[in-house]
Structures are given as structure tokens and as C-alpha cells.
Amino acid sequence: MYFKFTFCPIILLLWASLSFAQNVNVVIHGAASIAKTDDNFVCVTLDWWPAEKCDYNQCPWGKAGILNLDLRYGALINAIKAFNPLRIKVGGSLQDNVVYKVGEVSSCPNFMKREDGLFGFSQGCLSMERWDQLNRFFNHTGVKLTFGLNALFGRNESQTEKGLWIGDWQPQNTRDFMQYTISKGYKVDSYEFGNQLSGSGMGAKVDAKQYGKDVIVLKNLVKELYAHPETQPKVLGPGGFYEEKWFNTFLEVSGQGIVDGLTHHIYNLGPGDDPNMMNKILDPSYLNQVSQTYKGVSDVVNKFRPQLGAWVSESGGALNGGSKDVSRTFADGFWYLDQMGMASTYDQKVFCRQALIGGNYGLLNATTFVPNPDYYGALLWHRLMGSTVLAVTKESDPNLRVYAHCAKKKPGVSMIFINLSKDRSFNITLSNAKPGDAGKPNYEFVGKQNREEYHLRALTGDIKDDIVCLNDVPMVQTDSEDIPAMDPKLVDASTPISIAAQSIAYVTIRDFEAPTCV
Numbered sequence: 001m002y003f004k005f006t007f008c009p010i011i012l013l014l015w016a017s018l019s020f021a022q023n024v025n026v027v028i029h030g031a032a033s034i035a036k037t038d039d040n041f042v043c044v045t046l047d048w049w050p051a052e053k054c055d056y057n058q059c060p061w062g063k064a065g066i067l068n069l070d071l072r073y074g075a076l077i078n079a080i081k082a083f084n085p086l087r088i089k090v091g092g093s094l095q096d097n098v099v100y101k102v103g104e105v106s107s108c109p110n111f112m113k114r115e116d117g118l119f120g121f122s123q124g125c126l127s128m129e130r131w132d133q134l135n136r137f138f139n140h141t142g143v144k145l146t147f148g149l150n151a152l153f154g155r156n157e158s159q160t161e162k163g164l165w166i167g168d169w170q171p172q173n174t175r176d177f178m179q180y181t182i183s184k185g186y187k188v189d190s191y192e193f194g195n196q197l198s199g200s201g202m203g204a205k206v207d208a209k210q211y212g213k214d215v216i217v218l219k220n221l222v223k224e225l226y227a228h229p230e231t232q233p234k235v236l237g238p239g240g241f242y243e244e245k246w247f248n249t250f251l252e253v254s255g256q257g258i259v260d261g262l263t264h265h266i267y268n269l270g271p272g273d274d275p276n277m278m279n280k281i282l283d284p285s286y287l288n289q290v291s292q293t294y295k296g297v298s299d300v301v302n303k304f305r306p307q308l309g310a311w312v313s314e315s316g317g318a319l320n321g322g323s324k325d326v327s328r329t330f331a332d333g334f335w336y337l338d339q340m341g342m343a344s345t346y347d348q349k350v351f352c353r354q355a356l357i358g359g360n361y362g363l364l365n366a367t368t369f370v371p372n373p374d375y376y377g378a379l380l381w382h383r384l385m386g387s388t389v390l391a392v393t394k395e396s397d398p399n400l401r402v403y404a405h406c407a408k409k410k411p412g413v414s415m416i417f418i419n420l421s422k423d424r425s426f427n428i429t430l431s432n433a434k435p436g437d438a439g440k441p442n443y444e445f446v447g448k449q450n451r452e453e454y455h456l457r458a459l460t461g462d463i464k465d466d467i468v469c470l471n472d473v474p475m476v477q478t479d480s481e482d483i484p485a486m487d488p489k490l491v492d493a494s495t496p497i498s499i500a501a502q503s504i505a506y507v508t509i510r511d512f513e514a515p516t517c518v
Contacts, residue, residue, distance in 0.1 A: 021425045022397060023496070027442050028404050028413060029391035030514025031435030035347035037389065037405075038308075040087040040144055041340070042382040043352035044363060045314055047092035048124065050111045055320040056273040064358030064366040066090060067110070067130060071137040075369035075481040076357070080141040082483040083382050087189075088138070089313055089352050091148025091239070093119050095195045096204065098150050101127045103176030118152075119203050128180055135186040144189050146313070146352075148239065149174055151194025151214065152204060165197075165204050169214035171221055178225050190234040192263055192313060193218050198240030198247065208246045211238060212253025219258045234260035239313050241265055242293050244300070251304040261308035261349070264297055266290060266315040269335060272323045272360065278464075281326065281335045282420050284398040290339070294346035301347070309349045315339065316354030322361030330373040330458040330465050332361075333504055337377050338418055341403030344389050353378065371483070373456070373468035376475050380454055380486065380506050384414040388516060393433075400426050400499070406517035412510035413517060417499045427496040432513055447493030447511050454488050454506040455499075463502050 049061045050068070063069060070076075080086050094111065097118045101108040108125035117123075138145055154170025157163075181188060193215050196202035206214075219235050226232040235258065238250055242264045251259060268290040269280055280286045297310045316322050317335050326332055340351050353374070357364040363375040388406035390413065399421035407414040419426060431442040458465040459474055468475050471489045478484060488508070491497075499505050 020423060021427050023427050023429070024394060024396040024400060025429050025431055025444075026402055027393045027431045027433050028415075028445075028512065028514065029393070029433040030413065030512065030516060031433065033388045033516050034391045035345055035389040036349075037344050037387045038349040039387050040085065041344065041350055041385070041387070042083070042378050043087035043089060043146075043350050044356035045089045045091060045352050045354045047355050047358055048094035048098060048111070049092065049358060050121070052111075052113050053321070056324070058324060060321050060324065060360050060366060061358045062366045064355075064362065066134070067124070067126070069357070071133060073369050075477060076364065077141055078477075078482050079364055079369070079371055079375065080143065080356075082379055085142040085144045087144040087146065087350065087352070088356065089146040089148060089192065090134075091146075091192060091195055091314070092354075093195060093203065094121060094124060095148040096150050096152040096197065097121065098124050098126055099153070100131075100173055100177040101125050102180045103173065105173060105176075131180075132184070135184065139187075145187065146190045146192055146236065147188050148192045148195055149218070151197055151206070151211075155206070157204075163201055163203070163205055165206050166210070168210075169217060171217055174218070175221060175225070178221070182225060188233045190236050190261065191218070191222065192239045193235065193237040194239055196240040196265060198238040198250070199243030201240070208249035209253050212250045215254050216258050234308055236261040236263045236308070236311065236313065239263045239265065242297050244296055247297075247300050248303075251300065251306075256305070259306050261311050262297065262301055262304075262306050263311045263313035264293075266293065266312050266339065267317065267319045268293075269318040269323075272318040272320045272327070274318070274323070277318060277323045277326045278331060281331055284401070284420060287335065287338055287342075291342060291346070294343060294348060297348070298346045309347060311350040311352070312343055312348050313350070313352050314354045315352065316359070316361040318361065321359035324360045325464070327359075327361040328365070328372045328466055329463065330456075330468050331463040333374050333377045333456065334418060334420055336374050337381065337416060337504060338401050340381060341401065341416060341418075344403065344405070370477065371475070372466060376468055376470065376486070377456060377504065379483070380456075381416070384408055384454070384506050384508055385416070386414065386517075390514065390516070396426070397421065397424060399424065406514065407508050407510070411517065412508055413512040413514050414506060414508045417497070417505045417507065419499045419501060419503050421501055423501055425501050426499045428499065429496050430509075430512070435515065445512060447509055449493060449509075449511045450490040451493055451497070452488035452508040452510075453491050453497070454486070456504040457500060458502070
């Protein structure tokens with residue numbers, strides 16, 4: 001139901017007046033980039049979980065899984081179309097327990113609860129009728145698709161080591177699936193091999209040497225079936241949690257030119273029932289810890305040079321469906337948008353949010369399809385933040401997080417400011433780093449064009465709200481289920497950028513002098 005709230009700006013302006021304001025100078029280093037992302041950096045997942053998937057005495061998936069999601073809803077269609085395009089990865093924990101009903105596979109069972117099954121479920125199946133429906137939907141909404149393949153097909157669980165799956169991967173079912181996909185003219189941007197089978201695994205694991213051999217088989221299959229290089233999907237892997245030794249061995253065995261993109265997962269907030277979840281999200285030192293993972297993955301990429309670099313192919317913050325009290329609220333944006341900012345500085349090319357819909361961490365409500373606050377933060381990133389990443393330096397309270405990119409639509413620079421502090425606002429001036437000489441003083445930037453500002457705040461000032469305000473306007477879908485207008489506030493360039501306590505702001509400056517953005 002749509003309510004025209006009028007108290008969002010009143011409460012927040014009162015809160016801003018009571019909070020302490022700190023003056024901060026932020027230096028943008030615009031002479032050269034420090035990293036590059038993919039043009040479609042923002043990515044979301046669609047998962048296989050059935051309605052019976054439950055964690056922490058709740059079952060938040062409903063009919064949001066790939067096999068039972070109603071693809072006809074206007075709210076769902078419009079939410080995807082707004083990105084124009086949106087990168088979607090089809091996959092998740094059960095993908096290594098899915099067969100494709102094509103070729104020699106004649107039976108097509110549904111996932112059923114089974115205590116001794118992988119992740120507590122029996123084998124499931126993707127029929128080609130459902131695959132047809134999904135592709136019509138993807139084509140209609142302009143999706144850029146990554147499909148996660150079953151990497152356990154043909155293997156057996158070891159009798160001597162629990163969780164270890166042994167034997168060669170059998171590609172026949174994947175071959176039949178790809179041939180069907182090609183015959184229908186369906187577009188697949190990339191195939192990801194397996195889900196969370198690396199290292200210690202999650203429910204199942206495969207030895208790194210074996211995985212390296214098997215991904216060569218997959219790459220050769222893709223090259224055989226997709227004869228034209230310009231339409232050949234990329235091969236991604238391993239799609240699991242980073243462990244240095246395993247990742248290095250995997251890439252050493254597979255060799256150059258096999259794995260196009262190195263994919264890994266991030267769930268740095270821990271279990272979804274952690275009562276300390278909110279404190280983690282608001283603790284800058286805790287948020288910083290995951291940088292070691294990004295650095296480790298970046299080091300491996302620099303060593304082996306996969307063509308597409310590193311991707312975060314799944315990240316939901318909190319494990320097992322997310323946190324019912326936090327993941328769907330405004331507060332989750334402090335984690336999510338900070339992670340995208342941090343990942344981009346470590347040259348991660350794509351960041352896939354678990355999930356578009358389903359669980360507690362979906363960008364859309366699993367039953368109403370109404371966007372949660374993180375949806376709007378992601379959409380603004382996609383529209384404003386370009387692929388060229390700039391260095392930022394500042395001396396201030398660590399609760400202020402700042403990331404800068406060349407603007408997606410030239411000219412200019414776009415920045416995101418994240419204020420974790422409950423009782424402190426920030427008045428920000430900008431400086432431009434002197435190119436070529438670290439010893440030269442920076443010079444303060446004084447703009448002549450109005451800034452474009454997008455301020456995101458919780459509706460009532462309580463960061464546990466599930467409605468976000470953009471420039472004091474509550475973000476709710478229109479009567480026709482369209483995404484509302486997301487227009488900037490034009491602000492006099494001579495004034496400081498004001499970031500209210502516990503708020504997030506995107507700012508684009510068209511006349512900022514950043515040579516690398518020209």
C-alpha cells in the first residue's frame with residue numbers, strides 16, 4: 001500500500017540539528033585510476049531454494065526460488081528493467097544438485113527435504129519448459145545472464161573423508177543443456193562452474209587439482225559448442241570462499257586462458273542469527289577486516305592474469321538467508337554499499353548481491369516484490385558510479401567512508417559517502433590531488449556548476465526502517481508498480497557537502513578536474 005509520508009524530512013532535519021558536525025577535507029586523486037570495474041558491476045543472484053528452506057526457525061524463501069518464482073509480476077519486471085541492464089547470476093547452494101531435463105535425462109524430480117541430501121534436500125531438476133520461461137523473462141527484462149553449472153555431476157562422495165566428492169566431472173548433461181540453449185538462441189554471458197566447492201567447502205568440496213582438470217573440460221566444451229568467439233560465453237570459477245592454497249593450485253592446474261574470471265564469495269557478517277549483527281555493520285574496524293580477502297584474491301589474479309579478473313559472485317552479508325531483523329532494513333546499506341566500494345578499490349570487476357529476491361537479504365520483498373532499501377542504493381550505484389575507480393584520502397573519523405569513481409555519464413566524478421556515526425554529521429570540502437608530485441600541496445576544489453546530490457536516509461530516522469527516503473522523498477513504487485523517480489538535488493557548489501548522521505549520499509560533480517575521467 002502506498003502512503004505519502006510527510007514526516008521523513010522533519011524528523012531527520014531535527015536529528016541533524018542535534019548532532020555534532022565535523023568539518024572534513026576529502027582529497028580525490030583524479031590523475032590516474034587505481035582499479036577498473038566491469039560496466040555492469042552491480043549484479044544480483046536468483047537462487048534455487050524451495051519454500052521448505054528454513055533457518056533459525058523461519059522459512060523466508062517462499063516462492064522466490066528459480067523453479068517457482070512467478071515471472072509475470074509487474075513489480076518484479078519493472079525492478080529489473082530499471083537497471084537497463086541488470087546482471088543476474090542463476091545459482092546457489094543447490095545448483096550442484098540440479099540436473100537438466102534434456103537429452104538422456106527423462107525424469108525431473110522436485111527438490112524434497114531429505115536429511116542425508118546435499119544441504120538437506122534431494123536432487124532437483126530444471127525442465128526445458130521452465131528454462132524457456134526464464135529466458136523469455138530474461139530477454140524481456142534485458143538481463144545479462146551468468147548461469148551456475150552443476151559441478152558435482154558424475155562424482156561420488158568419498159567413503160573415507162566426509163564432504164569430499166571424488167571422481168571426474170561428467171559433462172554430458174551440461175553438453176545437452178548447452179546444445180538446447182544454443183538451438184533456442186538464448187544468450188548466456190558466462191557460465192560459472194560449481195558453487196562453494198573450493199577449499200573446505202560448504203556441504204561439499206572437491207580437490208583443487210581435480211577441479212582444475214574439470215574446468216579445462218568445461219572450457220573445451222564451451223569452445224566446441226560456441227564456435228564464434230564473439231558469442232562464446234566466458235567460463236568463471238570456482239565460486240567459493242577464498243583459500244589461498246586451494247585457489248593457487250586450481251589456477252596452476254587449469255593453466256592460462258581457461259578460467260576467464262576468478263569468482264569468490266563474501267559473507268563477512270557471519271550467521272544470520274547473530275544478535276551482534278547491527279554492531280558489526282556499524283563498526284568500521286569490523287568492516288575493514290574483509291579487505292584481507294579482497295587483497296588475497298587480487299594477488300592471485302595478478303599472478304595468473306585471468307582475462308576478466310576477480311568477481312564477487314555471491315555476497316549476502318549474513319549467512320543462511322540473512323538476518324530477519326537487519327538484512328531488509330536501511331541499516332544493511334551501510335554494509336552493502338561499503339562492500340561494493342571496498343571491492344571496487346581492490347579491482348573486483350563484479351559484485352553479485354545474494355539475492356534479487358528470496359531469504360531476508362533479497363533486494364525485493366519475497367512476497368510483495370516491493371523493493372527494500374538496498375535496492376535503491378544498488379540502482380543509484382549502477383546509474384552513477386562509472387567503471388574507473390579513483391583513490392581517496394582523508395583524515396577524519398573512521399565512521400565516514402568515502403569512495404570515488406569517474407561518473408558513469410561523463411563528464412565528472414561520482415562519490416559515495418557513508419556515515420556510520422549515530423551522533424555526528426560531516427561537512428565536507430574537496431581537494432584535488434596534485435598529479436605527478438606527492439610533495440606538492442593539494443588544492444581545494446571550488447566548483448562552478450551545481451552539484452548533483454542523492455541523500456539516502458531511513459524514513460523515521462530509525463535505521464531499522466524498511467523504507468528509505470531519497471532527498472526527503474519516501475521511495476515507494478508508483479500505482480503502476482514502476483520504480484519512482486530518483487532525481488538529484490542540485491546544490492550550490494560553493495557550500496560544503498553535508499552528510500547527516502547515519503545516512504548515505506551519492507554526489508556527482510560535473511566540473512571536477514580529474515584527467516583520468518576525461
